[in-house]
Amino acid sequence: MGKNLKVGIAGAVIVAVTAVLLLVSFQKNRNEAGFQPEKKGVYTLRFGHNITEDSAMHLAAVKFASLVQERSSGRLMVEIFPNQALGNDNQMVEMARAGELDIVLTPTAKLSTLAPAMQYADLPFLFPDRDDAYALLDGEVGSLLLAQLPAHGLIGATFWENGFKQFTANRPIHGPEDFTGLNIRVMQSQMILDQFKAFGANPVPIDFHQTHQALKDGVVDGQENPLVAIHNMRFHEVQSHLILSNHAYLCYVLSFSKKVYEQLPQDLQGILFSTARELTAFERTETQAREKTFLENIQKSGTEIITLSEAEIARFREATAHISEKYRDVIGEDILAKTEQYLNEQHPQRxxxxxxxxxxxxxxxxxxxxxxxxxxxxxxxxxxxxxxxxxxxxxxxxxxxxxxxxxxxxxxxxxxxxxxxxxxxxxxxxxxxxxxxxxxxxxxxxxxxxxxxxxxxxxxxxxxxxxxxxxIAAQDEIAGPVLLKNGLAISPHIGFLLENTAWGGSVRKELSAFLAARGMKPCAVESFDKEQDTMLPQLQRMVQAGARVIVLAAENQEVSTVARDLAKLSSRVSLLLLGGNIGADLEKRWGQNGAPMDVRYVQTFSAAVNMSKKKKEFMERYQSRYHATLLKHDAMVDAAAHSYDLICLLATGVKNSENLAPESIVRALERIPRHEGVVKLYSPPFTEQRHEALSEEDLGVTLFKQ
Structure with missing residues (x-):
């Protein structure tokens, strides 16, 4: 073991022991007295972060402490512990959750173990520039992310920044292939691991404060960090090349311990929260202002600086394009959809x-x-x-x-x-x-x-x-009768439970007409409002009216509610679903309170209906591309198959249209003679008189758990 490494380890041990002693002292004080004013309504708060004292983030923290003291007339005192003085990021987060640390600045990736969506800013090449990052993080997207923290014992106030991340290495880097075989230091984040694996590198998680020594000793060949970290932690002194890539954005969440925050008077809560948000612009401006000096100093040290070209960035972007899709469910479709919509509106060239x-x-x-x-x-x-x-x-x-x-x-x-x-x-x-x-x-x-x-x-x-x-869908005029025929085979005592909307009214009209043509009428009709939290009264009245079969016209959330309440009834009824998707909640309700529920629904494509070679290939590709496991009753793949066929038909129509005018595209779609889709062989898909691609023969009624 080399002398330098021994010294480095000894230093690390001293820092760790100091942090443990501080932590024990803090815990002892808090456990003995609980969180309360020290004297005459004065609260002393401890603020921990991992950045050096010469950073913009620490300067902003000092300014924060000064402002809250001033604005609270001395009732709030903030002690700042920089540079991991109290422990590493994970330790400080746990202290804050336990109420043993009051304020903490944490990289979003480090919060992802609690709230996985916090990996959002680490998505490769997500933000075209800083202004886009600010607009998204300070807007609805940022609010959605911060709203996930209270459930984990933190109150997130705002996003401060360290800036865009850059690569360093001991060789020139111009494309993903240049990373092949290199050991690259990363923070503990599965998304970042996946990013470097996509480049052909070997990602190695190492604590931030051990990175310089690891680079110096050759344990790793490179790393990624914003310029402030590269400069202040002197990573450039042990790396031959700095590669300006702006490939991801490193932001920090300033958050308060929920246990502590909720014990403070409301006016002091407001001072803390508003001051943190107010200083966000200052912290970001200060970070940007220092980056020019960082680059000058890094260049003077002899480190070669490479700025990736647009063509080179495009190759990196292509290599990591799959990552956003892989993590879409983790981060949230709502967050990514709002991001994509914003970027398309702000960057018309897209x-x-x-x-x-x-x-x-x-x-x-x-x-x-x-x-x-x-x-x-x-x-x-x-x-x-x-x-x-x-x-x-x-x-x-x-x-x-x-x-x-x-x-x-x-x-x-x-x-x-x-x-x-x-x-x-x-x-x-x-x-x-x-x-x-x-x-x-x-x-x-x-x-x-x-x-x-x-x-x-x-x-x-x-x-x-x-x-x-x-x-291309199971429209009510054909799906309703298909379900009713199946229901009549069970019992003639049929009731309707319908969404209280124009759609619910339309369904009632269709179903009633079908029964009337057979000299029948429903024995009960009930309605419900969207997001109604219980359907038990409606279900009880329907059963009392003699219903043995219930046709439910509902969306996904209400299907789950009905399934839950149906399991509470002593009487057994058959449930026929129209419109909503089968959800995981139905799996949980299956077999509760006695025998399994009799649930039936219409399918057009998925495994419960015919399985052709083309369908099988589509499902395999869907599962592979989206890392999805499809269950037999997963109707989501039906929706994907319908939209897939529609887009393929659209492309055929556009290619055969006289021009790109909408009227011309309509005529071209009406004249496609034949199309082999994944849902069916359309012959033809549409005509001038018929814009419905599916008929009764394309639908199947499936018994849940059959």
């Missing part, structure tokens, strides 16, 4: 390359899982189209907008889509009421609108000419 296909769906609330499945089907189709040369030699891109199940927001999105000159079509989501509310606007905009799930018959069966809507 929309000007090739052709655009829009997605106007709920990507954040009750039906977001269906929205995500629809988006995935679109992505799979667009990938194939672009690999085959695009449309007229131009690439096709997806532009997703989240309407969160709100008709007014969907309306705004439609208007935004209508202003895009290279738009081919828009794909809708799950919510029938949202689409029904915007039918007139869709036709005013002359917008080709593709429907992969929303089932209300009136969506496509409308009075508009030309009709711009085309559907």
């Amino acid at each position: 929309k000007q390359e090739g052709f655009i296909v829009g997605l106007n769906a709920d990507l954040s609330l009750a039906s977001s899982q269906t929205g995500l499945a629809i988006k995935r089907g679109m992505e799979m189709a667009v990938e194939e189209i672009n690999l085959a040369g695009g449309i007229f030699g131009k690439p096709v891109r997806i532009l997703a907008m989240d309407h969160a199940g709100i008709a007014a927001r969907a309306r705004q999105n439609i208007k935004k889509f209508g202003a895009i000159p290279n738009l081919l079509a828009v794909v809708g989501g799950q919510r029938s009421p949202v689409m029904l509310a915007n039918l007139a606007l869709i036709h005013e905009q002359k917008m080709v609108y593709l429907v992969p799930w929303a089932s209300a018959s009136e969506i496509v069966k409308n009075d508009h000419r030309p009709n711009y809507l085309f559907r």
Whole structure:
């Protein structure tokens, strides 16, 4: 063992022992007295972070301490412990959660063990520039991230920064292949590990304060960090090259111990929170201002500085493109959808390359899982189209907008889509009421609108000419009778439980007409409001009225509610689902309170219906691309298959249209003679009189757990 390494280890031991003694002292004081004013209403708060005292972040922390003391008239005193004086990041976070440390600044990646979505800023090449990072983190996206912390004992106030991350190495780096075989120091984060594995490197998690020694001893060959860390920790002194890549953004969350924060008077809470947010701009400006000096000093030290070209960055971006998709479920479709929408609006050039296909769906609330499945089907189709040369030699891109199940927001999105000159079509989501509310606007905009799930018959069966809507889905006019035929085989005593919306009214009309044609009527009809927390009263009244079969027209969340409450009933009834997706909650409710529930639903594509070679290949590709495990009753893949076929049909129609005018695309879609899709062989998919691609023979009723 070399002398320098021994000294380094000895120093580390001294720091660790000091941190333990401080921690024990703090814990002893807090455990003996609890958190309370030391005298006359004065509170002394301890603030820990991992950055050196000559950093912009520490300067901002000092300014924070001064301001809160001034604004509280001395009732708040803040003691700052920089440079891991109290322990490493993980230790300080645990101290704060336990109420043993009051304020903590933590890299977002280190918080991801508690809130996995905090890996967001580590997504490779997510932010085009700092202003975009600030707008997103200070806006709705940042609020969604911070809102996840209270459940873990922290109150997140704001995002401070260390800046964009850069590479250092002992060789020039111009492309992903230059990392092949190198050992690269990383912080403990699965996403960052995956990033360097995508480059062909061997990522090695090492504590931040041990990185310099590891680089010096050759344990690792390179690392990534912002300029402030590279300069202040002197990493450049033991690396021959600094590569300016701006490949990810390192931000810190300033958070308060929830246990401590909630014990403070409300006015002091407000001072802490508002001051932290106010100083965010100061801290960021100070960080940026120092970076020029850092670069000058690094260059003077003899380290060679390489700035990646746009072409080189594009190669890195391509190598890591799969990472955002892999972590989409971890970070949250709502967060990523809002990010993509912001970036497309702020950077119009992203929309000007090739052709655009829009997605106007709920990507954040009750039906977001269906929205995500629809988006995935679109992505799979667009990938194939672009690999085959695009449309007229131009690439096709997806532009997703989240309407969160709100008709007014969907309306705004439609208007935004209508202003895009290279738009081919828009794909809708799950919510029938949202689409029904915007039918007139869709036709005013002359917008080709593709429907992969929303089932209300009136969506496509409308009075508009030309009709711009085309559907591949189990629409109510055929799915309802298919379910009722199955239900009548169980019992003639059928009741309807319907969403209290225009869609619910449409379903009631369709189902009642079917029964009336057979001289029958429902024995009970009940309705419910969206997000109603219990359906037990409606279910009890239906059972008392004699219902032995219940047709439920509901979205995903309400299906789970009904399943939960149905398990509480002593009477056994059969449940026929119309519109909603089978969810994991139904699995949990299965077999509660006695015998398993009799639940049946309509499928158009997935494993419970016919399994052709093309379907099997699609499902295998879906699972591989999205790291998804598909269950037999996973109806999400139906939504993906519907949107996949719609996009493929759109591409065929556009290529055969006289021009790119919406009316011409409509005519071309109506004239496609034959198309082999994954859902079925369409022959033809649409005609001038029929914009519904599926018929009764394409539907199957599946018994859950069959």
